[in-house]
Amino acid sequence: MSNKKLMIVDDSPAIHLIIEKAARANGYEVCAHAKNGDEAVKQYKLTMPDVITMDITMPVKDGLTASKEILAQYPDAKILMLSAMGDEEIINEARSIGIAHFMRKPFKGMEIINALNNIITE
Amino acid sequence: MEYIDFFKDSIKEAFEGMFEEIITLESETLAPGWISSKGVAVIVGLTGEKKGRVLLDMPLNTARELAVRLDPDLNDEDLALFTVAEFCNTASGGAITAINDKSRRVGLRLATPSIFTGINSQIFSPNLKAVLLSYNTRLGKIDFHIGFEGV
Numbered sequence: 001m002s003n004k005k006l007m008i009v010d011d012s013p014a015i016h017l018i019i020e021k022a023a024r025a026n027g028y029e030v031c032a033h034a035k036n037g038d039e040a041v042k043q044y045k046l047t048m049p050d051v052i053t054m055d056i057t058m059p060v061k062d063g064l065t066a067s068k069e070i071l072a073q074y075p076d077a078k079i080l081m082l083s084a085m086g087d088e089e090i091i092n093e094a095r096s097i098g099i100a101h102f103m104r105k106p107f108k109g110m111e112i113i114n115a116l117n118n119i120i121t122e
Numbered sequence: 123m124e125y126i127d128f129f130k131d132s133i134k135e136a137f138e139g140m141f142e143e144i145i146t147l148e149s150e151t152l153a154p155g156w157i158s159s160k161g162v163a164v165i166v167g168l169t170g171e172k173k174g175r176v177l178l179d180m181p182l183n184t185a186r187e188l189a190v191r192l193d194p195d196l197n198d199e200d201l202a203l204f205t206v207a208e209f210c211n212t213a214s215g216g217a218i219t220a221i222n223d224k225s226r227r228v229g230l231r232l233a234t235p236s237i238f239t240g241i242n243s244q245i246f247s248p249n250l251k252a253v254l255l256s257y258n259t260r261l262g263k264i265d266f267h268i269g270f271e272g273v
Contacts, residue, residue, distance in 0.1 A: 011234060012204050012205075012207065012208045012211075013200070013201060013204050014189065014192070014193075014196055014201055014204040014205045014208050015208060017193060017195055017196060017201070018192070018193050018196075021193070021195065057211070057215075057231075057232045057233070057234055058234065059234050083215065084211050084212040084213075084214065084215020084216060084219075084232065085215040085218065085219050085231075085232060086215075086219050087218075087219045087222035087223050088222075088223055088226075089222065089226065089229070090219075104216075104219075105136075105208075105211075105212045105215065106135075106136055106139035106140040106212050
């Protein structure tokens with residue numbers, strides 16, 4: 001089976017490193033890194049990842065706006081939303097734009113991998 | 123301050139969840155207007171019905187130790203700074219999530235963190251009433267200054 005392609009979207013290089021290490025060790029290819037939502041939309045079109053980890057609070061363009069733009073063009077895009085925030089209003093907003101998978105920070109690398117595996121096999 | 127217990131809970135959860143270390147609250151006092159940094163300061167703005175900010179302050183060595191504790195590859199100064207910014211963001215996010223769930227009208231949101239370095243750098247926050255939470259950890263002392271306008 002070929003490696004699944006992952007795009008990591010977060011404004012923290014520390015989060016990129018942690019997710020990438022766990023992903024590579026578990027059979028994922030990290031095909032793109034983006035540090036804000038604007039880069040994420042552009043990188044998605046260029047690399048067509050199988051799944052995305054998406055932060056919410058980022059400069060330039062936040063993760064909810066970027067996800068909305070990606071899902072408008074690619075309704076089958078698979079997105080795991082990662083955020084320090086997870087109040088009812090944010091979760092409802094994420095659901096309203098078609099994001100079904102949400103994980104609160106802090107997280108461990110393997111928790112991300114398990115969530116990504118579940119999203120990909122759905 | 124009305125919301126401070128949410129921050130205490132979230133700081134402990136974020137620290138222990140990220141670094142698998144114990145963090146102990148040593149004191150809770152009114153914060154001074156002027157802050158003289160221990161070396162690394164992270165400021166996360168809070169917006170919404172109420173406005174405020176969370177300021178995390180610690181020595182650079184503590185930031186480096188924490189980063190390596192999170193992942194051994196986070197071993198340079200820049201990554202250490204981003205790691206403590208992520209800690210501040212996670213702790214703040216957890217607290218305002220709980221506040222928002224308790225009182226929806228508050229509608230707090232996080233701004234992206236700003237990072238400052240330099241021992242004894244002076245930081246002044248006018249028009250804020252802030253609480254200083256001083257913590258002890260095995261890796262060094264950590265202060266959180268949490269303030270809201272007009273609270």
